[in-house]
Amino acid sequence: MKTLKCRIISKGQAKGEALVSSEPISFLGGVDPHTGQVIDSKHELNGKNIKDKILIIPGGKGSTVGSYVIFQMAKSKTAPKAIICLKAEPIIATGAIMAEIPMVDNIEGNIMDMVSSGMEIEVDTAEKEIRIF
């Protein structure tokens, strides 16, 4: 097991399967809030489902309404279990807090090289760390 230190954006703890994207994601128009499926045809995760995953992304983009979409996904139980951003931006950060989804950023080392989709990882903001199994 490897651990990486990180900064807390939204508190909480979650363990699950990683889903990694090298591209930023827009929740408004980019993800179907009813299913959790990525529907942006130009996005590398197009067709993948982010529900219950630990989503690893560089950051967010697009409309500020994206924050509300993250909240709606949490209510419909289609949201990711946790979000790891290389560099947090306000849309996803605000959405994660509104939805009470654990979120971290500023990760020590290059997580994109260490984690690939399907691996089991854990986010624990009490310890300010990410655990890779």
Next chain:
Amino acid sequence: MHLTKKEEKMCQGEYGETIRKSMEILVALGDIYEAEKLVNITSAQVSGVSYKTIGDAGLEYLEDLAQDPQARTKIPSTLNPAGVDLDQWEELGFSPEFTKRQKRIVEAYGKMDVMTTCTCTPYLIGNVPLQGSHIAWSESSAVAYGNSVLGAKTNREGGPGALAAAICGKTPAYGYHLQENRKASMVVEVDCELKGADYSALGYLVGQEVGDGIPYFKMSNRPLVDNLKGMGAALASSGAVALYHIENITPEYQNAAPEDTNDKITVVREEIQEVREKLSTSSKKADLICLGCPHASLDEIRDIAETLHGKKLKNKLWLCTSINMKAAAERMGYTKMIEQAGGKLVCDTCMVVSPIEELGFEVIGVDSAKAANYVPSMCGLEVVFDDFKNLIVEK
């Protein structure tokens, strides 16, 4: 970020769950932008109102939040436009389903003590911060006006961030809250006379050049408040401008240090003309003329009423404004003059955030570059940009 003892307690939940969550949002934003502390604010303007933009996701969030008696604003807070005229929705053709959900959103904000004035021009209806005061405003055109014309200090807030700030009475001190970030990044020499919709076209042109920078204008015109309202809205829509200065006009131009930037452009008449033509996506006549972006002032309403006096319009006309201006216009007889020509004074909403694409219109006539920018993308309709007088077709 350094927090005071009281702020720590707010974060720890001693003042309830809503304050705790709102503080978590503010602290996260502060961390992202490397703010050193929070500052107290005196005013908020909250966006994220139209059901067309925030949908069921926003509706659910706001209704959940409003149930908590702690979720009440601490400072004067006003609300952005909604998707329909809350009183005249039926005669304007909006659907009952949309309106019902829209009203639930507005009621949830009202419960939280956000004044449900539903306008993008809070500064025309009494939400007027003093120069130098920290505020949290989230309507891009109002942000440009608040920073530049009033000399208050705000970043371009998102809806939930501005609401969190209103509930806590605080915002993280970064960006435009800090004096050192309010200096000019580009000098814009305006080498022509400006009239009417030229200001809006100029804003659009410069916004594209300056992006999220701070333009410093030198112009021989002395603009009116209404000209600045339109120019700022355009700057904030083609670019991400939050603050501009105009030499000898705006309150902070003497601290803007334009001599420190090498970035200079000159705008000539031909360029303004070119932008005016480019903003139109159709050469047809408008079937709906939609004015009041940003929401019309009483003076603008009077101008339009006088122009329309004695005419009968072939196109439909909506003049969008706040409920406050509408009340004054009624007393002054302007509403009647507009209605006699076949137009409507519409309040609470505008052509950008209302579902006008569902009402059967095809070509929308506007005198605002911001509206011309958003109507094709947000409504999928054709747009014609011109001075108001040139958009009218008489019967």
